[in-house]
Amino acid sequence: MSKNLFRKDVSIVICGEAGQGIQTVESILIQAIKFGGYHVCSSKEYMSRVRGGENSTEIRVSSKRICAYVNRIDILIAISEGAIDHLKERISDNTIIIGDEETLKNVGKEDIIKVPFLKIARDIGGPIYANVIAAGAISKILNIDKGIFDECITSMFGRKGEKIVKGDLKAGAEGYKIGENIINSDKIKIEIDKDTQIKDELLLEGTEVVGMGCIAGGCRFMASYPMTPASALQVFIAKYGEDFNIIFEQSEDEISAINMGLGAFYAGARALVATSGSGFALMEEGVGLSRINETPIVIYLGQRPGPAVGLPTRTSQEDLDLALYGHGETPKIIFAPGKLEDAFYLSQRAFNIADKYQIPVFILSDQYFADIYYNIPSIELENVKIENHIIKTDVNYKRYEFTGDGISPRGIPGFGDGVVVVDPHEHNEEGHITEDQNIRTKMVDKRLKKLERIKKDSIPPELVGSSNYNTLIVGWGSTYGIIKEALDNLNMEDLAFLYFKQVYPLHDSTIEYLNKADKTIIFENNAESQFANLIKLQTDFKIDKNILKYNGRPFSVDEVTESLKNFMEVV
DSSP states (O other): OOTTEESSEEEEEEEEEETSOHHHHHHHHHHHHHHTTOEEEEEEEOOSOSSEEEEEEEEEEESSOOOOOOSOOSEEEEOSTTHHHHTTTTOOTTOEEEEETTTTTTOOOTTOEEEOHHHHHHHHTOGGGHHHHHHHHHHHHTTOOHHHHHHHHHHHHGGGOHHHHHHHHHHHHHHHHHHHHHHHTTSOEEOOOOOGGGGGSEEEEHHHHHHHHHHHTTOOEEEEOOOTTTHHHHHHHHHHGGGGTOEEEEOSSHHHHHHHHHHHHHHTOOEEEEEOHHHHHHHHHHHHHHHHTTOOEEEEEEEOSOSTTOOTTSOOOOOHHHHHOOSSOOOOEEEOOOSHHHHHHHHHHHHHHHHHHTSEEEEEEEHHHHHOEEEESOOOOTTOOOOOOBOOBOTTOOTTOOOTTSOOOBOOTTSBSSOOOOOSSOBOTTSOBOOOHHHHHHHHHHHHHHHHHHHHTOOOOEEEEOSSOSEEEEEEGGGHHHHHHHHHHHOOTTEEEEEESEEESOOTTHHHHHHHOSEEEEEESSSSOHHHHHHHHHHOOOOSEEEEOOSSSOOOHHHHHHHHHHHHHHO
């Protein structure tokens, strides 16, 4: 196959400075590609700045379902002069580079396809149109009907007025002419099969689906302080919350945010807070308050490299230990969705399960998963329901009544005749402060006793691939799509993947899967293999090989495939 012919899958990367409209190009293209009948997946990497630097978005177009990032660049759209240098480690001899003739005039590579994006944009009305011209050129190269492209433009820019829409439609038309010229020059040829049914599928982003799950879970209040990558969930809830009777409060800091959330849940309104590593560190005392007075809370923890500010716009899986360990000994649950469907169902479930067991429940995500887009057939809603665990109190109500399973009936102020007393100190059954040593022991035992039922309610890991495996890959959270595609690439009967969407507490079946394997390998985006350590702590099983990446970038399908090949050759 020549380097310019793509029959099954093509990886297109758009790169430019912050402020040059890279995200606009992505938004136009992924919609046009989906409506054009292709499977699509996009992911992004960006610097922590408003202007300048170099940001890139990868858009994969395929004849099969895809939900993962690849390192390979087939076509690079270089919007800025620094784009090629920024991506030099990913550019190969097979990469086709398309860029503006003015912007890349000092770039010495001879095989660049140089086109007059900026000149045409100025003729239309200004440089701002260059990104739409580029989007039009790519759409034509992908054989997307221009009517579909024009509908996407009109839908996206309609609110900006007729003049803007007219200019963007003209820019798109000019882009299609450029794309036609590139096709006629025989420099790029796309022959990827289309499926007309894809146009009716959902095209969703990781953060959006978490937000939808929170709404479906009955969230009624959210308080948070902005912090990447959790800020996107705050924006989503703030934008759509009013339509679902959700109050959103941007608090002055993370400490006030979690205490507002606890106040809401105490009063009977399901509440959510969202933050990242160092922001969660400020919430720890509030989490302790949730744990001792058994007030539910749902915490969305968007992971990024730390400590402190670290790499604010990059990705990691570093905060598992942060969520897992805290002051005191009480139960908690930690979910880590790795595919869009799980992001919805787990986020919805988080509110029911927090309410049921009166504990903090964590949703662990990260920058990579928060920002990824891809198409899925649907989200099934038949079994989605809000479970009510609040009781009407009577005059003899005891907030922390000792029960056989450790779960005390939870009342709320004003619903019944009882008084709902909570306290951050150790307390008796009525909720009043105590230092009685026997009551202290009984209260600790009561809270820990919930673990028995929580474990029965835990979600088992999902086995992907052959059940007759000898070698087992372990992964959790956002590594799902990457590992699954690598597994599909290798197509080995004796290799399977165990995907964990709930990382604590571990389901009892975990050890059965692990013991069945002759060899095990785990992929994690952290330096200490935090999940492998947790598995060892909980099951006494030691993973054989740990592949760790902690440079702020996600694993790619390419590198996981290569790592697995090498591992299989050794074993």
